[in-house]
Amino acid sequence: MAAVDLGAHPGHLARRLxxxxxxxxxxxxxxxxxxxQFAVLNTLVETPDIDQRTLGERVRLDRSTVADVVARLxxxxxxxxxxxxxxxxxxxxxxxxxxxxxxRGLAARTEAMNEVFLAPLEQAExxxxxxxxxxxxxxxxxxxxxx
Amino acid sequence: MAAVDLGAHPGHLARRLxxxxxxxxxxxxxxxxxxxQFAVLNTLVETPDIDQRTLGERVRLDRSTVADVVARLxxxxxxxxxxxxxxxxxxxxxxxxxxxxxxRGLAARTEAMNEVFLAPLEQAExxxxxxxxxxxxxxxxxxxxxx
DNA sequence: CGGGAATGCTCCGTGTACTGACGATTCTTT
DNA sequence: AAAGAATCGTCAGTACACGGAGCATTCCCG
Numbered sequence: 001m002a003a004v005d006l007g008a009h010p011g012h013l014a015r016r017l018x019x020x021x022x023x024x025x026x027x028x029x030x031x032x033x034x035x036x037q038f039a040v041l042n043t044l045v046e047t048p049d050i051d052q053r054t055l056g057e058r059v060r061l062d063r064s065t066v067a068d069v070v071a072r073l074x075x076x077x078x079x080x081x082x083x084x085x086x087x088x089x090x091x092x093x094x095x096x097x098x099x100x101x102x103x104r105g106l107a108a109r110t111e112a113m114n115e116v117f118l119a120p121l122e123q124a125e126x127x128x129x130x131x132x133x134x135x136x137x138x139x140x141x142x143x144x145x146x147x
Numbered sequence: 148m149a150a151v152d153l154g155a156h157p158g159h160l161a162r163r164l165x166x167x168x169x170x171x172x173x174x175x176x177x178x179x180x181x182x183x184q185f186a187v188l189n190t191l192v193e194t195p196d197i198d199q200r201t202l203g204e205r206v207r208l209d210r211s212t213v214a215d216v217v218a219r220l221x222x223x224x225x226x227x228x229x230x231x232x233x234x235x236x237x238x239x240x241x242x243x244x245x246x247x248x249x250x251r252g253l254a255a256r257t258e259a260m261n262e263v264f265l266a267p268l269e270q271a272e273x274x275x276x277x278x279x280x281x282x283x284x285x286x287x288x289x290x291x292x293x294x
Numbered sequence: 295c296g297g298g299a300a301t302g303c304t305c306c307g308t309g310t311a312c313t314g315a316c317g318a319t320t321c322t323t324t
Numbered sequence: 325a326a327a328g329a330a331t332c333g334t335c336a337g338t339a340c341a342c343g344g345a346g347c348a349t350t351c352c353c354g
Contacts, residue, residue, distance in 0.1 A: 009261060014164045015182070060166065063304090114158075136267055137163040210312095
C-alpha cells in the first residue's frame with residue numbers, strides 16, 4: 001500500500017539513463033568497444049604512460065574495474081601494459097598504433113551519438129542537464145573521497 | 148591529440164551519476180538490498196501476482212536480470228516465486244510478510260537519501276533535472292522498443 | 295640502514311545488465 | 325486436432341562495478 005513512484009526517484013532515473021545510453025552506444029558507436037573502454041583510450045591519448053590508479057581516478061573506475069577494462073584492451077592489442085622500471089608496483093599504459101586508430105574512429109561516431117541521445121532537448125536544456133548532473137555527481141563523489 | 152572532454156559527454160556523466168547514487172545508497176539506505184531490488188519490491192507492493200516479464204517492463208530490467216534479482220530476493224525469503232497454474236510458462240511473484248516489512252523500512256530511508264543526493268540543487272533545479280532525464284530516457288527507450 | 299607504513303596491483307566474491315541459445319508451454323491457424 | 329508460431333523463463337557467456345584480502349615494492353622515519 002505504501003508503494004512509491006519510481007518515476008520521481010533520481011536513482012531509478014539515473015539507472016534508466018545509463019542503460020539507455022549503453023544501448024544506443026552499442027548500436028550507433030561500436031559493438032566491440034564500450035563507453036568505459038573509450039574513456040580509457042581517450043585518457044591515454046591525452047596522458048600516455050599513466051598508471052592504472054591515476055587512470056581510474058580520471059575516468060572514475062575503481063582499481064579492480066580498471067584492471068579488467070585495461071586487460072580487455074590489452075588483449076585486443078589496443079594498448080601496452082608494462083611494469084614501470086622506476087617503480088615496480090606500477091603498470092605503465094600506452095596506446096598502440098591500432099589503439100590510437102580505434103580511438104579516432106570512435107571519437108567521431110561518439111559526437112554523432114550524443115546528438116541523437118540529446119535530440120529531445122533544446123540546446124539550452126542540454127547544457128542545463130549536463131551541468132545539473134555534473135553538480136550532483138561531483139558532490140556525491142566528494143562524499144566518497146572524504147573517507 | 149584528438150582527445151575529447153569527457154565532462155561534456157552525457158554517457159560519461161550518466162555513468163558517474165549512477166555510480167555515485169549506488170555508493171550513496173549503500174551507505175544511507177541499505178547494504179543488503181540494492182536499489183534495483185527495492186524497485187522490484189516496490190512494484191510487487193502495488194501489483195502482486197505479477198509475472199517476471201511484466202515486472203521487467205515496469206522496472207526496466209531485461210528477462211535475465213529480472214530472473215537474477217528475483218532469485219536473490221527469493222533466496223532471502225522476501226518474495227515467493229510460483230509457477231502459474233493457469234499458464235505454465237509464467238512465474239507468479241508475491242511479497243512475503245518479511246518482504247513487505249523490508250520494503251517499508253527502505254521506502255522511508257530512500258526518501259532521506261534522495262534529499263542528500265539532490266542537496267546541491269535548488270528545488271526548481273531538482274524538478275528540472277528529473278524531468279530532463281526522464282525525457283531523454285523515454286526517447287531512447289522508445290528507440291529500443293521499436294525493434 | 296633497517297623495519298614498519300603506505301602504495302599499486304591482482305584475485306576473489308557478489309551484484310547488475312545484456313544477448314543468444316534453448317526448452318517448455320500456450321496460442322493460432324487451418 | 326495438429327502443425328507452426330509466439331511467449332516465458334532458464335542458462336551460458338561477456339562486461340561493468342565494487343569491497344576485501346593478499347603480495348610485492350617503495351617510502352619514510354628513527
